[in-house]
Amino acid sequence: MEDQVTFTFIRGDIIELWAPTLEKVNLYAKWINLPMARAYSRVALPKSVNLLKKILEPKSDEIMRTDIFLEIYHRDDKKSIGIVGLNNIDWINRKANISIIIGESDYWGKGLAIESLKLLFSYAFEDLNLHKLNAIVHTPNERSLRVFEKLNLSCEATLKDEIYVDGRYYDSKIFSLYKKDWLNRNKEEGALNAR
Amino acid sequence: MPDKNKYPFIEGKNISFCVPNLENIKLYASWDNHPEVRKYSRNLFPVNPEQYKKYLEDGQDRVPREIGFEVWHNADDKLIGFIGFNHINWADRYGNIGLTIGEPKYWNKNLGFEATYMILEYGFNELNLVKITGNAYEMNIGSWKICEKIGMKRELVLKKQAYVKGKYVDEYQYYIFKVDWDQLRIKIEFK
Amino acid sequence: MNEKKDEKGKLVYIPFIEGENVGLAPTNLDHIHLYTKWNNNPKARQYARNMIPRTTEDIKKWHEPKEGLTRHVGFEIWHKKDKVPIGTCGFGRIDWVDRNANIYMTIGEPKYWNKNLGTEASHLLIEYGFKELNFIKIYAGIFEPNVRSWSVAEKDGFVLEGIQKRDIYIDGEYVDARKYRLFKEDWLNRKT
Secondary structure (H helix, E strand, C coil): CCCCCCCEEEECCCEEEECCCHHHHHHHHHHHCCHHHHHHHCCCCCCCHHHHHHHHCCCCCCCCCCCEEEEEEECCCCEEEEEEEEEEEECCCCEEEEEEEECCHHHCCCCHHHHHHHHHHHHHHHHCCCCEEEEEEECCCHHHHHHHHHCCCEEEEEEEEEEEECCEEEEEEEEEEEHHHHHHHHHHHHHHHHC | CCCCCCCEEEECCCEEEECCCHHHHHHHHHHHHCHHHHHHHCCCCCCCCHHHHHHHHHCCCCCCCCEEEEEEECCCCEEEEEEEECCCECCCCEEEEEEEECCHHHCCCCHHHHHHHHHHHHHHHHCCCCEEEEEEECCCHHHHHHHHHHCCEEEEEEEEEEEECCEEEEEEEEEEEHHHHHHHHHHCCCC | CCEEECCCCCEEECCCEECCCEEEEECCHHHHHHHHHHHHCHHHHCCCCCCCCCCHHHHHHHHCCCCCCCCCEEEEEEECCCCEEEEEEEEEEEECCCCEEEEEEEECCHHHCCCCHHHHHHHHHHHHHHHCCCCCEEEEEEECCCHHHHHHHHHCCCEEEEEEEEEEEECCEEEEEEEEEEEHHHHHHCCC
């Protein structure tokens, strides 16, 4: 029997990051529009199916992409559980914003966001040669705040009253990670693992 | 399993070159996304099958700057890769080779070497090219070893030409002229 | 907009990058006829063939503004005193990930040759490439017979990375192409 063709792009231990496909656009839109995501994440990913389709449309080689997102796939359970990606990629200043949504709630709290982001960071710094990554987290979103703190991103700024949710204003925090720090971190971890 | 349609254009001993086929765009996409394969073809962005559709539909009427083929394994009747010229300059009569064996099971079986032989034959004898080039990054040892084994010469070392896995690496460019190939080809045989 | 017209309707130049005798301004599709003339001028195009597209459609396409970041950034070279555009220059084949690009330059009007204006324009362009576009490497392909061009490149610190033999067919014979490179740290460390 012929193997199903898969679009694995990055391989991790528990997670794989796959190239997104037009066939699954409705699934991606469902995750992005989840009430939890809408209220507290306000991710930079477009919420409409049509805008998502536009990102996946064939483009001329001449124009540099400003958005790249990948499907998060749980290898053992053989299930797609969310999306992670880079938005507003600025190739001259070499920075981008991070977005992540674990859309299937059964998979929350298992460290999968952290693994997905680590794979994304390697891709951004080791393949795309970016200098800096930013994540904008709105303060009600404690789960996200914890994820970025666990990943040792530093909070570079707090924007006051940045979003209006549930009848009041909340602050947003900007977390940042630099290529230099990421590569050093991996070198140290690599050395530790080698012993 | 339904037979895949294939349209052979050049037949070799162990492999054949077939015309690119819209039916196979899912496979092309899986190769260009595959973590191990794309390391060597240096594909940096996730791609979906629709992007090949555009490529195949676009290039039909003009004089091509690119000519590509599917690589099929004869005995296994399996589509295993893609090869072609990715930069043909007709006035100056040279072209640059690109080759991807997309199925890792088929690596290290001398098939890359055989494919390179066939594409050189095609380029010199059918496209009437005078010079054919190929390039590879320094860590892509399999690729540039094929160039050397087949008799191409290293023309350029472009230092720190590409950023791969966190550091800048050199790119090697190889070349061969038709007059040289005419001498070399008679010494090569395939079992 | 980088352009104004004076009372007589003549184009006044407002530069993007200012030099002493020349300035670099964004390319202007109104000047397509000039670019085409320069591109086809037998003396000018003789050694430029590999670097600049050849047909009017190519030239238009090459310079047409596109939505988003492309692999090409082009300029017009203006003669400040005479207030006329005299050539084009820019970066092609830009690789934003590898942070390198091919540099091209043509002074299209023969009366402005041999006045070091090309050298001045290329210095402006190289500074821009390293300091603003964030390149780490700039490369150039110059044909062997074009001695003036590659002597200037070598004086500027370009290093010969290799020679592509019989690369292009000019006037009935093949000529070699000299491939030069310039790293950012070498440019910034050079003795002025």
